[in-house]
């Protein structure tokens with residue numbers, strides 16, 4: 001696969017786009033197949049690097065795979081090869097993505113042992129695993145941290161239900177603990193649980209397999225342990241981060257775009273945040289129609305002060321869309337403070353936008369003030385490198401709106417989360433190619 005996108009910006013796009021299945025949901029759901037020896041069929045799987053690697057890893061671990069199509073796969077974990085999990089290859093592959101950390105919960109629940117190599121994922125600041133490990137310990141697991149090669153080993157003969165108050169509502173941490181607790185003896189209560197649609201979907205799937213989880217969608221989950229989980233079928237929701245990215249793309253390139261089958265009832269506060277940037281949209285059934293807008297004006301707070309958009313655990317605004325908000329604001333009328341509270345190194349990509357002519361002040365690693373250009377001039381195309389998945393797509397959106405040619409390197413970062421993105425953008429009229 002080639003490693004750069006060449007983009008000639010300034011084209012107005014138009015047409016319909018269908019969101020892929022949700023990446024971060026897929027990583028949880030695919031891990032959960034390890035909980036049963038029976039067949040599990042998953043639909044609407046996004047065909048992206050991270051998800052394909054998770055599926056490949058399961059295959060390497062001995063799980064039987066039948067990829068019925070690019071979006072449907074049947075899994076059967078009737079045998080699991082623990083030897084393989086000690087191999088350097090397993091450590092190397094799991095180190096390429098964040099999702100692999102979620103193999104631990106199901107393995108611990110079903111086989112009483114698990115390993116967590118240092119997970120990969122975006123380099124966007126410290127990403128600790130304390131919530132996961134402390135949760136497993138509360139359920140009675142013992143863990144050893146092998147400092148030499150950054151390896152956690154977990155063991156427990158029989159997990160036991162417990163009450164726990166998480167120190168933070170970690171998304172993958174909650175998923176991991178839930179998957180461990182479903183087969184623990186007795187009742188587990190998780191307070192301050194993350195409750196993203198990803199987790200709601202995971203709980204729905206687990207209940208379909210025979211688990212007894214209540215409180216789904218809230219930050220208080222109660223799980224009555226069962227002794228066995230069976231097979232199921234599950235369909236992934238549309239990817240809310242892709243949907244937010246497409247809303248931003250439409251506004252920034254002054255394009256008329258319809259996002260089909262967006263699963264609007266699961267988007268929470270996302271549409272509202274883009275509306276606060278002045279972006280118009282209409283909900284037509286389950287589609288989002290974004291008209292072509294010459295200009296959009298950022299709202300102020302009710303008292304007239306400058307708007308702040310910040311991240312917050314669900315049902316607050318996801319940190320994964322703040323980079324998109326930031327890039328869209330560069331061409332708005334008005335100003336906004338983007339406050340990325342969760343991650344420490346996710347805003348540094350603004351340097352590239354500044355090189356393109358945007359007016360941004362990086363106040364500190366967590367806050368960037370954007371003074372919108374209101375189209376007094378277009379951004380200029382440049383050569384740049386994508387630092388992380390969402391910054392990568394934000395730079396791509398900037399390039400599509402900019403005057404002249406841009407080259408974006410390190411696009412594996414984009415391919416790990418956005419399915420056939422160049423082809424889908426070309427279908428909307430974009431001038432983009434892989435080089």
Ligand SMILES: CC(=O)N[C@H]1[C@@H](OP(=O)(O)OP(=O)(O)OC[C@H]2O[C@@H](n3ccc(=O)[nH]c3=O)[C@H](O)[C@@H]2O)O[C@H](CO)[C@@H](O)[C@@H]1O
Pocket residue numbers: 024027098099126127128168169170171172173313318319320341342343
């Ligand atoms: C594979 C996957 O699903 N990745 C997502 C998951 O990562 P992941 O599950 O790794 O992220 P966590 O929810 O554990 O936390 C993310 C970061 O935010 C910090 N934190 C978290 C909660 C909180 O109330 N306060 C706080 O500061 C954590 O210390 C950590 O540095 O959730 C993140 C937060 O939505 C998303 O950016 C990632 O895309």
Ligand SMILES: C=C(OP(=O)(O)O)C(=O)O
Pocket residue numbers: 024097098099120121122320389390417
């Ligand atoms: C940060 C993200 O992914 P990961 O957790 O896989 O690095 C993301 O999806 O925005």
